[in-house]
Amino acid sequence: MSDINTKEADGINEFGKPFKVLIVDDSAFVVKQLQQIFVSEQYNVVGTAENGEEGVLMYKEYKPDLVTMDITMPKMDGITALTKIIEYDKNAKVVMVSALGKEDMVKKALLAGAKNYITKPLDRKKVLERIKMVLAKNKQ
Numbered sequence: 001m002s003d004i005n006t007k008e009a010d011g012i013n014e015f016g017k018p019f020k021v022l023i024v025d026d027s028a029f030v031v032k033q034l035q036q037i038f039v040s041e042q043y044n045v046v047g048t049a050e051n052g053e054e055g056v057l058m059y060k061e062y063k064p065d066l067v068t069m070d071i072t073m074p075k076m077d078g079i080t081a082l083t084k085i086i087e088y089d090k091n092a093k094v095v096m097v098s099a100l101g102k103e104d105m106v107k108k109a110l111l112a113g114a115k116n117y118i119t120k121p122l123d124r125k126k127v128l129e130r131i132k133m134v135l136a137k138n139k140q
Contacts, residue, residue, distance in 0.1 A: 026070060056081050
């Protein structure tokens with residue numbers, strides 16, 4: 001008997017292993033939402049950071065396949081953290097997370113090397129579409 005729900009989980013790469021994701025956001029609510037979205041598709045959330053400074057350190061430690069990065073955070077904002085991650089790894093895949101109405105900041109982040117962006121409030125379907133698109137882009 002075939003199961004209707006046998007689609008491959010988005011979080012699994014072509015080698016059958018889960019993509020590693022790092023979530024950088026100072027909002028516990030947003031972190032929890034993103035974790036639930038990622039885990040539901042079998043992504044491996046390797047860590048969460050509350051500010052850009054922690055995010056950069058965790059990127060170097062875990063070398064994730066993807067980072068979601070809030071723009072506005074204490075200690076170090078997301079654009080500065082993005083710049084430092086790109087300096088460390090020019091192939092880093094960072095997706096910015098921003099509140100609606102911050103288009104100028106999003107544009108700045110994309111110019112600094114972000115691969116895409118997600119707007120808050122989060123929409124599960126849009127989050128997964130954008131993440132999947134970014135991860136699929138650089139498959140060599």
